[in-house]
Amino acid sequence: MSTGFSFAIDARDGGARVGELSTPHGAIETPAFMPVATYGAVRGVSADELRAAGAQILLANTYHLEERPGSEVIDGQGGLHGFTGWRGPWLTDSGGYQVTSLAGRSRLDEEGVTFESSIDGSRRLLTPETAIQIQERLGSDIAMVLDECQPSGTDSAATAALRAAAERTLRWAERSARARRRADQAVFGIVQGGTDSALRRANAEGIAALGFEGYAHGGLGLGEEPTQRADLVAATNEALPAASPRYLMGIGYPSDLVDAIAAGIDLFDCVIPTRHARHGVLFTREGVLKLRNARFKQDAAPPDPDCDCATCAQHSRAYIRHLLRVNDTLGARLASVHNLRFYLRLLEEVRTAIRAGSFDSLREKVRAAPVR
């Protein structure tokens, strides 16, 4: 266990649980949602606004930051905490997903992932070891291991590829564990295995045996049904240490979150609230508002009359719609603050409901809202 890092579960309600995750830069009440700060900032939104919206921890993308400004620069500025405006806890991903999805041509072998830099076209290599080293320079409180994500398929070749990726993910996790040097940084392992429940479970047992400070469910959100996903998460969790935090990566809509929380998930990240905000789609408990729609042209109501965010306290649907239409970046900013507050407040309500033993009824309410 790293210095300054611990996890304590305070309350349970069925599979759902409330905990406190301590890090060297502050404690996080779980279940928690991590806003995505790709380049070290949630686009257009300040650290003060994130704090006011209830954010406890941010996620930054290692691949993006290594491209610009480079982890050496951030290391020289005191890591993410010194470089950015957010002094609280940071989680960084390994960069593996972005390397294969965003960079120029990439090739994966046992050593790691070779890719072309989007900045200068140069060939670069991301390995389990360099992924840890880059994240150590970034100075995040929680680093993620490099993993291999394979889509599930039905033929025998796809099944074999899925199994090979899970096995490689386990070998890479061993290399990651050996590569770590920082005592003040937690590292989370990642479970792969696609939609094959037995494979995921076996992979989880192998990853758990390596003794990470937390465990993530990878390779989900790629097309499986939400109920199937919740079943996979629940089955996999049985193979993970109950006392460790569990993180469902890159998921999802509010209903996905409450389903996963029922299956025992403690941590989430997702671009949905901020990406939707930039497209003018705002979350409310009654469903989403598509603010670019002409029917909001003269709508003087706040985006969500039940919301306590800074945007809803001061601005109308008509004004935010106008700003989005004229591409004034204040529009995306105001919408982002609202959507983040919606997600972060939902998690606050989830924690309260779990403590009160009423999580199931909150979950049903969230699932009933047409928020897609």
Added chain:
Amino acid sequence: MSTGFSFAIDARDGGARVGELSTPHGAIETPAFMPVATYGAVRGVSADELRAAGAQILLANTYHLEERPGSEVIDGQGGLHGFTGWRGPWLTDSGGYQVTSLAGRSRLDEEGVTFESSIDGSRRLLTPETAIQIQERLGSDIAMVLDECQPSGTDSAATAALRAAAERTLRWAERSARARRRADQAVFGIVQGGTDSALRRANAEGIAALGFEGYAHGGLGLGEEPTQRADLVAATNEALPAASPRYLMGIGYPSDLVDAIAAGIDLFDCVIPTRHARHGVLFTREGVLKLRNARFKQDAAPPDPDCDCATCAQHSRAYIRHLLRVNDTLGARLASVHNLRFYLRLLEEVRTAIRAGSFDSLREKVRAAPVR
């Protein structure tokens, strides 16, 4: 004089003066700088941030707002004060300058300016009367008359065109004065005449005879030397009522502001601080910083160690440079907050210096800084 509108001069130092301009939505200490909120917002910056930076009054562009969302919409939302997040005083321009510079093909005759809408290509007509009517719907505290701006030239055709434009501006000012209906909105006349001092002075006498609540110097900043501009302003001011506020439109750099203040100017607006910010050019008393320059890559200092703005209190040159490079809109926002605070604080220092009788020495200091 409109209801709720007055101007009182408190102190003088040479030609410079400190005054208080009262409007229905609050008082403005002059000399004052008005941040430009083209579409009803200073791009990416919130009303709270503008207030914290010391803004007292904002300028909105009538042409832009009439195109989107339309003055009818804003009227229906309680005018600019109800529609936007800024509840303090607003000044609107007439839209004339934008119609001729930004809209599709435009044609100017005695009736007004015919132009093609950039939204739907339809033919529209902006007249002295409709310019006032649109601004009355926008509900600004100060409206501007429609004027005709002609570049100065040296041949006899250019001289004749300049004279004709000044005479038309005077006739349009008469029509504007007759068209106004709102008792709670001030209207400022605009003096034209290019760089012809005698023509400007004669035009000012005609405009002043119409009895507006304030007077603007139009058609400057089009290539004349700063010293020539200050001379033109000073000469024209002699023909304007000393007790009325004087506004130099669309100007300029800090040195231009102090020169114009010495010539008796009370109000300014300019896009320079916000436009420069978006391009990564930050003002300091020691000169400008071009933050995109590689030498700031590892610079942990705040943009301006002497600045008291929210950006300089929390962020480094290296971080803002990074955000600008990755096109995170937080970068332009943080830079805008700083540059606006730089301008607004300069005006605070100007007012203090005028009251103390030390304006000349402040002016010399500002002129010495290489801020272009």
